Amino acid sequence: MAVYTTLSAAELSALISHYDVGDLISAKGIAEGVSNSNWLIETTSNRYILTMYENRIELSDLPFFLGLLDHLADNGSPVPRTIHDRDGAAFRMIGEKAVALTEFLPGVSIDVPTAQQARAVGAALAGLHDHAADFPGQRPNSMGMAEWQRLFAACGTEGLSRIDPALPELVATELAWLATNWPQDLPRGVIHADLFPDNVLLLGENVSGLIDFYFACTDTIAYDLAVTHAAWSFEKDGTFREDVSRNLIEGYLSQRTLSEAEWQALPVLARGAAIRFIATRAYDWLHTPADALVMRKDPMDFARRLRFYAAQGSTVFAATR
Amino acid sequence: MAVYTTLSAAELSALISHYDVGDLISAKGIAEGVSNSNWLIETTSNRYILTMYENRIELSDLPFFLGLLDHLADNGSPVPRTIHDRDGAAFRMIGEKAVALTEFLPGVSIDVPTAQQARAVGAALAGLHDHAADFPGQRPNSMGMAEWQRLFAACGTEGLSRIDPALPELVATELAWLATNWPQDLPRGVIHADLFPDNVLLLGENVSGLIDFYFACTDTIAYDLAVTHAAWSFEKDGTFREDVSRNLIEGYLSQRTLSEAEWQALPVLARGAAIRFIATRAYDWLHTPADALVMRKDPMDFARRLRFYAAQGSTVFAATR
Numbered sequence: 125m126a127v128y129t130t131l132s133a134a135e136l137s138a139l140i141s142h143y144d145v146g147d148l149i150s151a152k153g154i155a156e157g158v159s160n161s162n163w164l165i166e167t168t169s170n171r172y173i174l175t176m177y178e179n180r181i182e183l184s185d186l187p188f189f190l191g192l193l194d195h196l197a198d199n200g201s202p203v204p205r206t207i208h209d210r211d212g213a214a215f216r217m218i219g220e221k222a223v224a225l226t227e228f229l230p231g232v233s234i235d236v237p238t239a240q241q242a243r244a245v246g247a248a249l250a251g252l253h254d255h256a257a258d259f260p261g262q263r264p265n266s267m268g269m270a271e272w273q274r275l276f277a278a279c280g281t282e283g284l285s286r287i288d289p290a291l292p293e294l295v296a297t298e299l300a301w302l303a304t305n306w307p308q309d310l311p312r313g314v315i316h317a318d319l320f321p322d323n324v325l326l327l328g329e330n331v332s333g334l335i336d337f338y339f340a341c342t343d344t345i346a347y348d349l350a351v352t353h354a355a356w357s358f359e360k361d362g363t364f365r366e367d368v369s370r371n372l373i374e375g376y377l378s379q380r381t382l383s384e385a386e387w388q389a390l391p392v393l394a395r396g397a398a399i400r401f402i403a404t405r406a407y408d409w410l411h412t413p414a415d416a417l418v419m420r421k422d423p424m425d426f427a428r429r430l431r432f433y434a435a436q437g438s439t440v441f442a443a444t445r
Numbered sequence: 446m447a448v449y450t451t452l453s454a455a456e457l458s459a460l461i462s463h464y465d466v467g468d469l470i471s472a473k474g475i476a477e478g479v480s481n482s483n484w485l486i487e488t489t490s491n492r493y494i495l496t497m498y499e500n501r502i503e504l505s506d507l508p509f510f511l512g513l514l515d516h517l518a519d520n521g522s523p524v525p526r527t528i529h530d531r532d533g534a535a536f537r538m539i540g541e542k543a544v545a546l547t548e549f550l551p552g553v554s555i556d557v558p559t560a561q562q563a564r565a566v567g568a569a570l571a572g573l574h575d576h577a578a579d580f581p582g583q584r585p586n587s588m589g590m591a592e593w594q595r596l597f598a599a600c601g602t603e604g605l606s607r608i609d610p611a612l613p614e615l616v617a618t619e620l621a622w623l624a625t626n627w628p629q630d631l632p633r634g635v636i637h638a639d640l641f642p643d644n645v646l647l648l649g650e651n652v653s654g655l656i657d658f659y660f661a662c663t664d665t666i667a668y669d670l671a672v673t674h675a676a677w678s679f680e681k682d683g684t685f686r687e688d689v690s691r692n693l694i695e696g697y698l699s700q701r702t703l704s705e706a707e708w709q710a711l712p713v714l715a716r717g718a719a720i721r722f723i724a725t726r727a728y729d730w731l732h733t734p735a736d737a738l739v740m741r742k743d744p745m746d747f748a749r750r751l752r753f754y755a756a757q758g759s760t761v762f763a764a765t766r
Contacts, residue, residue: 133555133647149551149648152485153476164473164485166551230470230487232454326454327470 142209145169171228176221188261189337190214199255203334204229231325231332240329242368246375248331253345256314265341275403283410298399307389315348320355346386350393362428373444391437398430463530466490492549497542509582510658511535520576524655525550552646552653561650563689567696569652574666577635586662596724604731628710636669641676667707671714683749694765712758719751
C-alpha cells in the first residue's frame with residue numbers, strides 16, 4: 125500500500141481536463157493497491173479513483189483489466205466502471221506511465237468478516253464469474269503453477285529455510301504433489317484471483333465493491349473460490365472459521381452451481397491457492413528490505429493454511445455440500 | 446507522507462459512533478502529513494479527516510493545536526474545524542494513540558504557484574496572525590534556535606560533510622551570525638511555522654485551506670512570513686521567483702502592517718528560516734534509511750536559499766516595501 129509517484133496539481137488538472145468530469149476540487153494520494161499509485165479525486169461532478177500504473181503492471185494488459193471492469197459493471201457486478209476520456213480512451217499516458225480514472229465506490233474493507241458478510245462475498249464472486257462469462261478478453265494467469273515453481277527456485281532452499289526451517293521440505297513436497305494432482309478440464313473463465321478482504325468493499329452486510337482486478341485472468345473458475353476461501357476463512361492466528369467457510373460457499377452456490385468435478389477438486393485447488401501466496405510472500409520476504417515502503421507479509425500464514433487444507437480440506441468442503 | 450497505523454473497519458466504526466456524524470460509508474488512508482496517520486472518512490452526513498497522532502506529537506500539545514483550529518475557524522480563517530465527540534472532547538484515545546476528527550476542506554496543494562496564488566497565501570497568513578491574536582493558548586517553538594543547534598550538533602561535522610563538503614562551514618558560520626543578530630522584541634503571537642505549499646489548499650486562485658498546524662507555536666510573527674517566503678519563493682532548481690516573493694508580501698500587507706523593526710528584521714528571519722529547514726532535513730537525511738517509508742528531502746535546497754538570503758535578502762525585501 126503506497127503512493128509511489130507524485131503528481132502535481134497542474135498535472136492533475138491537465139489530466140482531468142481530458143475527461144468530461146468537471147473541474148478538480150480535491151486530490152488525495154491514498155494508501156491502496158500494492159502495484160500502483162492511487163488518488164481519491166473529487167471534481168465538481170463526482171468522486172473518482174485515479175490510478176497510475178507502476179512497474180508491476182504490463183501496459184498490454186490494461187485493455188483487459190479496464191474492459192473487464194466495464195463489462196462486469198454493465199452486467200451488474202459491483203465493480204468500478206472505467207471513465208473514458210473525451211476521445212473514448214480507457215487510459216492515458218503521463219510521460220511513460222499509464223493512468224486510468226475509475227468510479228469511486230463507497231464501502232470499507234473489513235478484516236474480520238461476519239458470516240453474513242462472507243455469504244455476500246461468496247455470492248458476489250459467483251456473480252462475477254457469471255457476469256464475465258461472455259467477456260471476450262483473455263489473459264493467461266501470470267501467477268500459475270509455472271510461476272510458483274519459478275518464485276520458489278528464486279528463493280532457494282537456503283532462503284526458504286531462513287524464513288522457516290520446515291519451509292523447504294513443505295514446499296518441495298507440495299509442489300511435486302500439486303504437479304501430479306492438479307485438476308484438468310474444469311470449467312474455465314475470467315477469475316479475480318486475488319479476492320482478499322482488502323479488495324472487497326462492504327456497506328454493512330452488503331458488498332458495495334469488488335476492486336483491484338490486476339491479477340484477473342482466464343483460469344479454472346473454481347480456483348477463484350478456493351483462493352477466496354483461503355483468503356477469508358481463517359483468523360489472524362490461523363484458526364479456521366467454519367462459519368465463514370460455510371457461508372462463503374453457500375453464498376457462492378446461491379448464484380452459481382459447482383459441478384461434481386469442481387466439488388472434488390476444491391481441496392486440491394485450495395492447496396494450490398495456499399502455495400501461490402506462500403510463493404509470492406516468500407519471494408517478497410527475501411527481496412524486500414525490512415524497512416521498505418511495502419509492508420512484508422508473513423509467508424508462514426499460508427503455510428499453516430496449506431497444512432490445514434492438506435489435512436482437513438476434503439472434510440471441510442464436503443461438509444458444505 | 447505515510448499511513449503508519451492500520452485501523453480496522455470495526456475500530457473505525459466504533460470510533461465514529463462517538464461522534465454525531467452519521468454512519469461510516471468509506472475510509473481511505475491518505476498520504477498526508479509526516480508526523481501522523483490520516484484517513485479521509487465519508488459518513489452519511491459529510492466528509493472528514495481522521496488523524497491519528499504518532500510519536501512526533503506530544504499529547505499535551507493537542508489542546509493547543511485543536512483549540513487553535515476552532516479559534517481560527519470561528520474568526521474566519523480557512524482552517525479545518527475540530528469535530529468534538531458527543532462528550533465535547535476534541536480528541537479521543539485508541540489504545541495509546543490519540544485521534545481527532547476534523548473538517549474536510551476542498552482544494553489541492555500546488556507546487557508551482559502563480560503570482561495570484563502567492564498573493565492569496567500571503568493574505569491568508571496575515572489573516573491567521575490577525576485571527577489568532579486573541580487566542581489564549583501558548584506553546585513554545587520547539588523548532589527554535591536552541592533546537593537548530595542541537596540538531597546540527599547531533600549531525601556532527603563529519604555527518605554534515607557527508608551531505609555536502611561545504612555544509613559544516615556554512616552551518617557553523619551562520620549559527621554564530623544568527624546568535625548575534627537574531628532580532629529581539631518583535632511582535633509575538635501564534636504562528637503556523639511550516640506553511641509550505643503542501644500545507645495550503647487552493648481552489649483556483651483562492652486559498653480554501655490552511656492545514657497541518659503541528660508546528661504552530663508562539664513566536665515572532667514576522668518569522669512566519671519569512672518561513673513562508675523561504676518555502677514559496679524558489680523554483681525546484683533554486684531559482685528565485687521575484688513575482689511570487691513580491692505578491693506573497695503584498696498579499697500579507699493587504700491584511701496586516703509590518704512595523705519598521707519587522708521590515709528591518711525580515712532578511713535575518715529568512716536566514717533563520719533557511720537554517721531551521723537545513724537543520725531538520727540534515728538530521729533526517731543522516732538518520733533515515735534511504736529506502737524508508739518517509740521520503741528524505743535534500744538539505745542543500747535550503748542551503749542554497751540561505752546563501753541567497755545572505756547575499757540578496759536585504760535588497761529583495763526592501764524592493765517590496
